[in-house]
Amino acid sequence: MTELQKQVADTERAFAKTMATRDHAAFTRFLSEETVFFSGPSPLHGKQQVADWWKKFYEKPDAPFSWEPEQVEVLDSGTLAISSGPVRDPQGKLIATFTSIWRLEAPNTWRIIFDKGNEVCDCPKK
Template sequence: MRLLSSTAGIVLALLAAGAGAAAPTNAELKQQVTDTERAFAASMKARDHAAFSSFLSDEAVFFNDPAPPMRGKEAVARGWKRFFDKPAAPFSWEPDQVEVLDSGTLAISGGPVYDPSGKLVSRFSSIWRLEAPGRWRIVFDRGSDVCDCKKP
């Protein structure tokens, strides 16, 4: 009986300690998403398709205009495999904008996409969702060409 009482006390103490832990601030959540986006981009530079795939939500949808969107982790991983086949990355990206909902469960990131010579060719926009066990995974991704327009 004494063992049961001691065990219950320990469990209650641990629950109370966990309940008192401060939730991350919005700034901390933004940093988490920024770091995750940078690690996602680093998988391309490292030519690591398995690492790239690990950032995909099972429900991921990647837009690839004008083709229909790729739906689901397996379809996106399969569709992006071609970008990992050659020794050099065909493009790179980095976040320059990140916002997170106050609930801390959904975020958007965006930024420039560069060709291998460093020329800006596109901008990306990605939606991230906080999934178990506390990992940010990408649920939507879309790139948009950058206009190389000259003003008249």
């Protein structure tokens, strides 16, 4: 893993830790002002709209899910990165995967600009 990939993976882990520690304010600090999250019925635009919508996930004492990066790739320019990995319920069951796009917005400061989760389907095989 390159140094930039490690930076992004560490940033994603710190972002995920905000859920485990129930720290919504810290979650918000990882969001770019122009972030877009594909959460809910339609995309959420901007840091405030995403923070407001996600607040419900931070209100109960126990985290409703967790996530961690499995794959990280960074452009050669070192300014954009993608991370993806599993999303698990409190019992550790895989419930979704996520993909996040990160932008380097200041030296050593990666912020999320796009985020999308995909539910895992236990659909019968055809």
